[in-house]
Amino acid sequence: MPVLHNRVSNEELKARMLAETEPRVTVSFYKYFPITNPQAFRDDLYVKFEQIKVFGRIYIAEEGINAQVSVPQSNFESFKTILYSQAAELDGIRLNIAVDDDGKSFWVLRLKVRNKIVADGIDDPTFNLSRVGKYLKADEVNQMIDDKETIFVDMRNHYEYEVGHFERAIEVPSDTFREQLPMAAEMLKDQKDKNIVMYCTGGIRCEKASAYMMHQGFENIFHVEGGIIEYARKAKEQGLPVKFIGKNFVFDERLGERITEDIISECHQCGAPCDTHTNCNNDGCHLLFIQCEQCKATYDGCCSAECTDEYHLPVEEQRERRAGRENGVKIFNKSKDHPLRKHRSEWAQERKDA
Known part of the structure; x- marks a missing residue:
C-alpha cells in the first residue's frame, strides 16, 4: 500500500523545491458538490497528485473540494486530466491561474479531510448552498x-x-x-x-x-x-x-500577488508605505504582520524588540521560554485586535491629528 502522507521534514522539502529548475504553475480551484466518502476521495487523489509532483494544500469535505496547488509545468496537462476525471462535477472545472507567480508557492502536498471546506458556522438545515447569487x-x-x-x-x-x-x-x-x-x-x-x-x-x-x-x-x-x-x-x-x-493576499509562501503598483497599507512598526506581509521570525510568535525592509533589518524579521531578543537566544533557551505558551494569543495570530495593530492604529491617528 502506498504511503498516503509526507514523511520528509519541511526543511528538506523546502530546500528541494527551491533547488528545482523546472517552472511551476500556481493554481487554485474549488467546487461545491456532494462527496459521499471524503476519506476515500482524498486518498485516491493523494496518490495520483503525488506521482506527478503536485505540491499544495487541498481540503476535502462532504460539501466539496478547495485547493491551492503548485504543478510542474510539464505535468500541467496530466494534472488537469486527473482532476477532471476524478468526479463528473470536476470535469472542466475553472482553474484560477496565479497572476504574479514565481512557482515557489508550496513545497509539500497536504490533503486533509474536514467537516467543511469553508468553516461557516451555519447549522440551519434549510440553508441551500446551490441557490447562489x-x-x-x-x-x-x-x-x-x-x-x-x-x-x-x-x-x-x-x-x-x-x-x-x-x-x-x-x-x-x-x-x-x-x-x-x-x-x-x-x-x-x-x-x-x-x-x-x-x-x-x-x-x-x-x-x-x-x-x-x-x-x-x-x-x-x-x-x-x-x-x-x-x-x-x-x-x-x-x-x-x-x-x-x-495587492491580493494569498495563502501560500508568496503571501501576496501584485495586482497594481498602488501601496495602500503601512508598515505595522514604523508607518512607512508598505504591503509586504511576513511572519515573525521568532518561533514562539510567528505573528502575521506588515513589515518594511528597514524594520525587517532593525528587528531581524521580528515583530517587536522582545521577539528579536528571544530570536537571538540559544535554541534550547528559546524552547524553555515558550514552553506552555505555544497556543498563546501571539501564535499565528491574525486578529485585527492584536496589540501590534492596535498600537499602529493609535500611532497613525496621533500622526493624523498632529
Missing part, C-alpha cells in the same frame, strides 16, 4: 463598480482587505468568515433594494456568502466569478481597466 465576469464587475448605487462587499479577513481591495468596497471587520456572514447581513439589512456584489480571493467564500445572503432574504446578490485572481487575469488579458487596487 449571479456570477460576474471581469467586464461586468467594472460596469457595476462604475454604478455608484452598487455596493461591493469584501468577504475576506481584515489583513487581506488592508493591502488591497476593489474600488469603493466595504470591509466586514471581523477575524473569521463565520463571523462575517451574520455581520454582513446585519450591515446591509437596510440595503436590500440595491445591487450587492460580494467577492473574495478565488471565489469560494463569496459564493457561499452569496447563498447565505439569498437565504437571509436578499435578492439582488452578485459575486465575482473566480474571485480577485480570475478577475485580475481576465481584466489584463482583455485590456480592461483594473478596478482592484493594490
Whole structure:
C-alpha cells in the first residue's frame, strides 16, 4: 500500500523545491458538490497528485473540494486530466491561474479531510448552498463598480482587505468568515433594494456568502466569478481597466500577488508605505504582520524588540521560554485586535491629528 502522507521534514522539502529548475504553475480551484466518502476521495487523489509532483494544500469535505496547488509545468496537462476525471462535477472545472507567480508557492502536498471546506458556522438545515447569487465576469464587475448605487462587499479577513481591495468596497471587520456572514447581513439589512456584489480571493467564500445572503432574504446578490485572481487575469488579458487596487493576499509562501503598483497599507512598526506581509521570525510568535525592509533589518524579521531578543537566544533557551505558551494569543495570530495593530492604529491617528 502506498504511503498516503509526507514523511520528509519541511526543511528538506523546502530546500528541494527551491533547488528545482523546472517552472511551476500556481493554481487554485474549488467546487461545491456532494462527496459521499471524503476519506476515500482524498486518498485516491493523494496518490495520483503525488506521482506527478503536485505540491499544495487541498481540503476535502462532504460539501466539496478547495485547493491551492503548485504543478510542474510539464505535468500541467496530466494534472488537469486527473482532476477532471476524478468526479463528473470536476470535469472542466475553472482553474484560477496565479497572476504574479514565481512557482515557489508550496513545497509539500497536504490533503486533509474536514467537516467543511469553508468553516461557516451555519447549522440551519434549510440553508441551500446551490441557490447562489449571479456570477460576474471581469467586464461586468467594472460596469457595476462604475454604478455608484452598487455596493461591493469584501468577504475576506481584515489583513487581506488592508493591502488591497476593489474600488469603493466595504470591509466586514471581523477575524473569521463565520463571523462575517451574520455581520454582513446585519450591515446591509437596510440595503436590500440595491445591487450587492460580494467577492473574495478565488471565489469560494463569496459564493457561499452569496447563498447565505439569498437565504437571509436578499435578492439582488452578485459575486465575482473566480474571485480577485480570475478577475485580475481576465481584466489584463482583455485590456480592461483594473478596478482592484493594490495587492491580493494569498495563502501560500508568496503571501501576496501584485495586482497594481498602488501601496495602500503601512508598515505595522514604523508607518512607512508598505504591503509586504511576513511572519515573525521568532518561533514562539510567528505573528502575521506588515513589515518594511528597514524594520525587517532593525528587528531581524521580528515583530517587536522582545521577539528579536528571544530570536537571538540559544535554541534550547528559546524552547524553555515558550514552553506552555505555544497556543498563546501571539501564535499565528491574525486578529485585527492584536496589540501590534492596535498600537499602529493609535500611532497613525496621533500622526493624523498632529
